Amino acid sequence: MERIINITGKVKYPITLDPSVWIFDDRRLDLTTHFSTEKDNTDSTEAYTKAVSKHWDREIMEGAVFPPTLKTERIYEKQKMLTGTFGILFKPFLKNSEPESTARALVIETEDDNYELPLNEAYELILGFSDKGKQLSADGPVHVYFGDGSNQQNPIKKVTSFIVK
Template sequence: MIVQITGNVNYPITLDPTVWIFDDRKLPYEKLFSNENESPSEEEADDLQKASMRWDREIYQQSINPPVNKSISRFEKEKILKGTFFMPLKPFIATSEPASDIKSVTIQTENGDHELSIEQMQQAMFLFAKEGKPLKENGPVHLYFEDGSNKDEPITGVKRIIFN
């Protein structure tokens, strides 16, 4: 259940998608492939205000007490256990520091290899959880593009990303 980033990079990386459910960078399916307008809904604005208040409280508390593990609310826990989530690849690509002369990227899967450009990889997203569960069938991740161009036919069974 791991994915490796290798090839012409300064730092080869091994990714474990099973821990991404707790990562704040994850994006819900609805936010990524929604056709709704970009203005936040009333519920999202309320969530944003609550998050802002929590942030202010945390900063105040840290100035008084040392930081402690923050628990998640019941609502957030239910969203995590039932949600479908994506992880953007851009931060992982930046961390691996690919060489400046990269010409292409090879995605190794269970079903063969796929050649992509570095530009396509910059907008790539991994689907890692569907309905709150890790992808076991054709997993550990499926590769999608932010623009939705392969929404109906993602690259499945991704095992390794090789920068050429």
Template structure:
């Protein structure tokens, strides 16, 4: 149930989708493709971004993880479907500047997508509160929702080319 990211990267990494259920970056599947036009105060957004940057630089922060999960949240996690954005993982792998595409290694036929599309994607890792054992370990969905009803399934690893 692991997904390696390898190829033209400085740091090949291995993703374990089974632990993402506790990650603060996860998004409920039902909310992932909702295009909400919320007006955000630019000063507040800039302040939050700068605080996160300072924290990451000064503390070498590890991925955010839920430490206290309430009972109702636990029940929700055991019945909901979740996706996680790929951008943070790809940034940590430090992809080579010469890379242009990603090959999604699958059981059946490999799929090649532009690297920019991979950055703008989610991995579905939990469906109805359960890991994707039969057609997983992950499915790829584009953030724009263009393949919401036809995701790329059976992904075993990602090779950056």
């Protein structure tokens, strides 16, 4: 089975996706909790700026403090990576491909069927790439989940490519 997925069609830049490397991506989402937690609609840049600003202010007032549990946190994070079920947002990949202004839909091609959805809904998709620490080899390389989690129990499987129309 091919592990590489392409984004092609009415895009300025065709993109090649390799889900096997996403386990190291900081943008990964824990799919066991993602759909059950309440969504936060704040701007990520604004949240980051506030967090860095707060940290900077604390360092100015108190001096730099290094966390004593850094080593145990790394061990926990490694264990989580080896046993977790993860996905990643499709939005950054679709955005980087720069769909043309005439593009209206995304076709998800699978080994069995094709699924078409409006382009504005495609930005909300989540690509599942890991189940309990293992790659999705039997019905992967990715599972496609809708942003609202409505197909969480029955995601789109055996994806071969994405075509912007």
